[in-house]
Amino acid sequence: MEIDNNVLAHLGGVHKIYGARSALAGVDLELRGGQVLALLGANGAGKTTAIGVLLGLVEPDRGEAGLFGMAPRSLAARRRIGVMLQSAELPEAARVGELLELTCSYYPDPCPVEECVSLAGLDGLLQRPYGKLSGGQQRRVQFALALCGRPRVLFLDEPTTGLDIEARQGLWRAIRELVGRGCAVLLTTHYLEEAEALADRVCVLQDGLVVADGSMEAIRARVSRRRVRCVSALDPTSVALWPHVLAAFRDGSRLDITADVAEPVVRQLLDMDPDAGELEVSRAGLADAFIELTRESLSAGAARIDELPLRATATREAA
Ligand SMILES: Nc1ncnc2c1ncn2[C@@H]1O[C@H](COP(=O)(O)OP(=O)(O)OP(=O)(O)O)[C@@H](O)[C@H]1O
Numbered sequence: 001m002e003i004d005n006n007v008l009a010h011l012g013g014v015h016k017i018y019g020a021r022s023a024l025a026g027v028d029l030e031l032r033g034g035q036v037l038a039l040l041g042a043n044g045a046g047k048t049t050a051i052g053v054l055l056g057l058v059e060p061d062r063g064e065a066g067l068f069g070m071a072p073r074s075l076a077a078r079r080r081i082g083v084m085l086q087s088a089e090l091p092e093a094a095r096v097g098e099l100l101e102l103t104c105s106y107y108p109d110p111c112p113v114e115e116c117v118s119l120a121g122l123d124g125l126l127q128r129p130y131g132k133l134s135g136g137q138q139r140r141v142q143f144a145l146a147l148c149g150r151p152r153v154l155f156l157d158e159p160t161t162g163l164d165i166e167a168r169q170g171l172w173r174a175i176r177e178l179v180g181r182g183c184a185v186l187l188t189t190h191y192l193e194e195a196e197a198l199a200d201r202v203c204v205l206q207d208g209l210v211v212a213d214g215s216m217e218a219i220r221a222r223v224s225r226r227r228v229r230c231v232s233a234l235d236p237t238s239v240a241l242w243p244h245v246l247a248a249f250r251d252g253s254r255l256d257i258t259a260d261v262a263e264p265v266v267r268q269l270l271d272m273d274p275d276a277g278e279l280e281v282s283r284a285g286l287a288d289a290f291i292e293l294t295r296e297s298l299s300a301g302a303a304r305i306d307e308l309p310l311r312a313t314a315t316r317e318a319a
Pocket residue numbers: 018021022023041042043044045046047048049050
């Protein structure tokens with residue numbers, strides 16, 4: 001078989017079953033040099049299991065995984081990656097500086113500690129015991145530890161969960177800087193704006209299956225649709241049946257409508273509810289695409305974004 005040198009990490013036909021539950025049901029995935037791949041999916045979709053298989057932490061029942069064309073558990077492969085999982089068990093009494101120095105000592109050509117500190121925004125925290133840090137500060141320490149070996153590939157499993165807005169944006173800046181230096185990133189996140197801000201490729205998992213895999217532009221192009229929001233008492237279930245409406249749901253006092261074109265929907269809305277107010281019309285983003293992709297995929301049986309059907313009439317409440 002011909003080996004593509006630009007593929008840094010891959011899964012091929014991976015199945016993983018836990019009891020009666022299929023966590024991965026034949027997943028193919030490729031991460032290439034210079035790429036930021038966002039792995040998206042609802043809770044339990046299989047994202048962490050996929051990362052576990054890629055890292056050699058989870059043994060697949062079927063299929064194969066590789067890192068730099070090697071077995072994921074090989075030392076040579078492990079030396080070239082950085083990993084930040086959803087949780088980390090680190091000694092609570094160890095000071096941040098000690099943890100960084102120790103981790104750097106495992107690598108032949110480590111990243112200078114000061115650089116890890118600056119990228120992760122840990123200034124002033126080096127003397128603090130890890131166990132006394134806030135949850136957000138601990139996440140930043142875990143990020144810094146992932147950088148110690150100058151990774152060629154970074155695996156980040158929900159890296160910014162629990163971070164405040166400033167810390168999240170700091171971490172995005174750091175990720176962009178690392179990508180600029182040639183690091184590839186596999187990222188899972190529930191913040192779709194995070195995927196939009198960082199990723200150039202998106203893979204959506206649902207119930208252990210890849211339901212969409214494409215470039216961010218392909219997804220954006222796919223959702224050239226509009227979002228209409230307003231305060232209205234109209235029933236979203238009937239609004240979902242109007243011409244041009246793809247989905248409608250209630251968000252508190254607001255009605256949130258996704259449509260292929262906005263104008264006829266706005267006209268009908270104002271006809272049906274003259275009291276409708278605070279009208280907003282915007283271009284639908286990745287979040288809307290994601291909701292549709294995961295809602296429609298089961299009936300569509302599609303594997304690529306451009307194969308998915310264009311219409312969904314269910315409301316989010318009903319889904
Ligand atoms: N060690 C395990 N034993 C039993 N079931 C497991 C195990 N690990 C994962 N699962 C199950 O496999 C499925 C996929 O889990 P996984 O953690 O990969 O999902 P996820 O997409 O990462 O979810 P989340 O967004 O909540 O982190 C879930 O149904 C989960 O309960």
